[in-house]
Amino acid sequence: MRIDWADVLSEIEACQKCRLRAGCSRTVPGEGDPHARLMLIGEGPGGEEDRLGRPFVGASGQLLDKMLSAIGIRREETYIANIVKCRPPMNRQPAPDEAEACLPYLRKQTALIRPRVIMLLGATAAKYTISPEIRITRDRGKWVERKGVWMMPTYHPSALLRDPALKRLAWEDLKAVRDKLKELEEVPEP
C-alpha cells in the first residue's frame, strides 16, 4: 500500500483511537526534514508541545537543540517525533495500549523518511521500537541494526535536566551518532 505524508498527517489530526486525544489540546505529529538521515524519537508531547503543536520545544527541546548543534547538526536537518502524538495527562508515561494504538503512525513516518540512524530518547521510545526488555541505564549507547537502519537508545533530555551527571554519557552517545552518520555516507542506501 502506498503511504503519503498528507494522508499520515491528516490521519493523525483526525485520530481518536485512544483516550489521550480527549485530554490534549492538539496532536503533535512531529516535524523536520521528510528525508532526514537522522530521526529522533521521544516519548510524547509535554505542556509546551501540546500548546504549540510541535515536538521538543520546551526545556528538553532546547537542550536537545544545543546537543545536536554540538555535533554540527541543525534541528531542521533531522526529523523529530514521539511514540504518542497526544499529550498524556500530567506528562505520565503512555500506557501500553495507547502506545500500541499510536505506533502505526510512527511506522509510517519512518517508512516515508527512511532514516539511516534513529536516536531513541529515553526508555519508552526504546521499549516500543527495539524491545520491551530495553533498560536505558544498561543499553544506552548500544547500536541495534534493523534492515540497514541503525538505532541507538540514549537518555531523554529531560533525564539530563534532572541529573546533569548523565550528560557526559549522553555526549558519548551523540558523538557515536555523529561518527555513524559519517561512516554511513560511504555505504549505499539499503
Ligand code: SF4
Ligand atoms: S495518541 Fe495517537 S492513537 Fe492516541 S488519539 Fe492521539 S494520535 Fe490517536
